Amino acid sequence: MSSDAFWQLEQQLKQLHLGAILDQYQAQAEEAVRANWSYETYLASLIERESERRTGNRRRRRIKEARFPVLKELANFDFEALPSLNKQRVLALAEGHYLQRAEPVLMVGNPGLGKTHLAIGLGLAACRQGQRVRFYTTTGLVNELHQAQDVYQLPRFLDRALRTQLVILDEFGYVPFSTTGAQLLFQFCSALHERVSLIITTNLPFGDWVQVLGDERLTSGLLDCVTFRSHILEFRGESYRFRQQREGNTTP
Numbered sequence: 001m002s003s004d005a006f007w008q009l010e011q012q013l014k015q016l017h018l019g020a021i022l023d024q025y026q027a028q029a030e031e032a033v034r035a036n037w038s039y040e041t042y043l044a045s046l047i048e049r050e051s052e053r054r055t056g057n058r059r060r061r062r063i064k065e066a067r068f069p070v071l072k073e074l075a076n077f078d079f080e081a082l083p084s085l086n087k088q089r090v091l092a093l094a095e096g097h098y099l100q101r102a103e104p105v106l107m108v109g110n111p112g113l114g115k116t117h118l119a120i121g122l123g124l125a126a127c128r129q130g131q132r133v134r135f136y137t138t139t140g141l142v143n144e145l146h147q148a149q150d151v152y153q154l155p156r157f158l159d160r161a162l163r164t165q166l167v168i169l170d171e172f173g174y175v176p177f178s179t180t181g182a183q184l185l186f187q188f189c190s191a192l193h194e195r196v197s198l199i200i201t202t203n204l205p206f207g208d209w210v211q212v213l214g215d216e217r218l219t220s221g222l223l224d225c226v227t228f229r230s231h232i233l234e235f236r237g238e239s240y241r242f243r244q245q246r247e248g249n250t251t252p
């Protein structure tokens with residue numbers, strides 16, 4: 001091929017955003033000659049590299065867009081430290097079928113038992129399956145809902161949430177809500193109901209939700225939304241870090 005033809009090929013690959021093919025086509029052509037590949041094998045090998053790169057990019061993008069406060073992997077979770085939790089159930093959730101069915105997951109239990117860790121771990125697993133995920137602390141979400149409402153952008157905010165497959169609401173019930181805050185949160189959860197999965201982590205047993213939401217009817221409405229076809233994981237025991245410290249184990 002003439003140098004003009006190479007130049008044109010590379011321009012077109014750039015225009016078409018075929019970066020992996022651009023990077024690889026020459027090396028793969030040499031390999032094709034060496035190994036006596038058919039034209040189809042050469043083409044298939046380039047397409048496979050492009051496709052792999054895109055999958056990797058998509059995963060990285062999904063993880064970035066999810067705005068996890070830290071990255072915590074399921075693989076680093078010590079299930080033996082928490083015998084009350086069924087490891088197989090968590091690993092089955094990580095396969096992601098609950099997302100297709102828009103089912104909620106509730107993680108209930110005392111602080112320090114790994115609820116946030118597992119919520120992020122499930123979130124990362126979803127991102128790696130190409131799903132759109134968004135992590136919020138509950139207070140952070142309520143603030144954003146307030147802000148959106150102040151500028152008449154609430155419908156837009158809800159539409160955007162409906163374009164995700166998973167919303168994580170961390171630390172529900174640590175801080176009581178204002179009346180409007182509780183209403184906005186209810187509006188948010190009912191908009192997502194049966195359409196987008198929610199993972200909620202909380203230290204509050206269901207019977208105490210009314211204390212932070214302030215209104216009986218709204219509380220039962222919210223509970224209906226988030227418990228309907230939900231997966232409930234209970235966390236019982238003593239704070240993981242506290243135990244680690246007492247046992248003189250310095251790994252986090």
Ligand code: ADP
Pocket residue numbers: 072076077078079081082110111112113114115116117118201240241252
């Ligand atoms: P919670 O959200 O229940 O308050 P976190 O998920 O914030 O608890 O856990 C507190 C810290 O302890 C985090 O750094 C977390 O990674 C770690 N941790 C808790 N439980 C475990 C566990 N079983 N295995 C590994 N790390 C854990």
Ligand code: MG
Pocket residue numbers: 112115116117170171201
């Ligand atoms: Mg937490």
